Amino acid sequence: MKFAWIDLRTVPEAHRTAVVDAAVHSRVAGVVADDPALLDGLPPTITRVLLVDSPLDSPHLVITPVDDQDRLDRLPSRSAFVTVSDDRTLKLACAAAERLDHTVVHFTDPTKIPLEIVIAAADGAPGKLITVVHDLVEAAIVLECLEHGSDGVLMAPADATEVFKLARLLEASSPPLSLTTLTVESLTHNGLGDRVCVDTASHFAEDEGILVGSFSSGFVLCCSETHPLPYMPTRPFRVNAGALHSYVLGPANRTNYLSELRSGSKVLAVNADGRTRELTVGRAKLESRPMLTITARSPEGVVVDLMVQDDWHVRVLGPGGKVLNVTELRPGDELLGHIASEQRHVGLPIGEFCKES
Known part of the structure; x- marks a missing residue:
């Protein structure tokens, strides 16, 4: 779990x-001060961190600034604060992160390359790496750096509002989705229509795609172009998603029409086990193509429709991440999908009566 300390x-x-x-009130993990009196009244649910130049006999977690290897070797506590400004101090931070319980690192330069090096050095180490950040934007970057991120961040907020915003940032995650097995009932050739390819700024895994559907009640897991195709190179960032009217599931259980996606929009990558992660759209590409409607049904009887480009190279995922070419689907084939319990109003779930057909 990622965490934050307030400075x-x-x-x-x-x-x-x-x-x-x-x-x-926001259950921030820790509070840092250089005066023990500021920490004494805090509840035991918060880690009380005392940052001092000389180790003290204190009931709080004591973190001591370290500026050379000899000081690190003689450190009586298991926690240190390292300011990284050059190669020597970068190596010192790596050594501290590899062996200490808590290593707080302040990087003087704006580049995140030194942080990536410390994260890599600390990979597998039992201690916690805490990175000093200047604002919420930097906190979001640091928490995801190198796909692993710093274990925690240390930020001095301007006011109480920033504390609550930081807490919400830490809570922002992409929970797993419950996927279901859909059974194909029919396939209909529709003639010409406009379909959207969603190009993201990330690679998809082989068993990942995005959830797309004609109805807000159900979605089919559309496969990315990660797998080899004849006559064309793979495009592991792309999903040939479906007709422009289709819903695509995004973060926070919100949908967009495929026609609404723009560079910078967010979609949800979903794998065959239901694990999810937020992706940024780099481009949405709309072109006219022959279209095919897949009609399937869930075990509970919910009808799910998906209109896609009518071509062999367009694929969806089946149970176990099996890759299925849409033009080879037949009634009785099984697809992976997601059933939504709510209707939608401007992309937001709402418990109202709504019939789609």
Whole structure:
């Protein structure tokens, strides 16, 4: 679990009480100060971190600044603060992250290359890496750097509002989805229509795709172009998704029409086990092509429709991540899909009566 520590050292005294209250109510993992008196009244649910130049006999977690290898070797505690400004201090941060329980790192340069090096050095180490960040934008980057991210972030908030925003950032995750097996009932050739290819800024895994459907009640897991195709190279960032009117499932259980996707939009990558992750759309490409409608049904009797390009190279995923070419589907074949329990209004789930056909 990613976590955040709030740094009180530079928070103005006028805002300090509100910031501490926000940290307690939003269940921030820790509060850092250089004055023990600021930590004494905190509840035991929060890690009280004392950052001091000289180790003290304190009931709190004591973190000591370290600026050379000799000081690191003689460190009486299992926690250190390292400022990285050159190759020597970068190596020091790596050594600390490999062996200490807590390593707080402040990078003086804006590039994230040194952070990537420390993350790689600490991979598999039992301790926690905490990175100093200047704002919420940097916190979001640091938490995902190198697909692993720093274990935690240390931020000095401007006010209580920033504490709550940081807590929400940490809660932002992509929970798994419950996938179901759909049985194909019919296939209909529709003639010419407009279909959308969704090109993302990330690679898809071989058993990943996006969930697309004509109705808000159900979606089919459309396969990416990660697998080899005749006559054309693979495009592991692309899903040939379906007709422009189709719903595509995105983060936070929200849908968009495929026609609405733009560079910078968000979609949800879903694998055959239901694991999800948020992806950024790099481009949405609309072209006129012959179309094919796949009609399938869930075990509960929910009808799911998907209109896709009528071509062999367009594929969907079946149970176990089996790759299925849409023009070779037959009634009785099984697909992976997702059934939604709510109807939709401007992409948001809502419990109202709505009939789609």
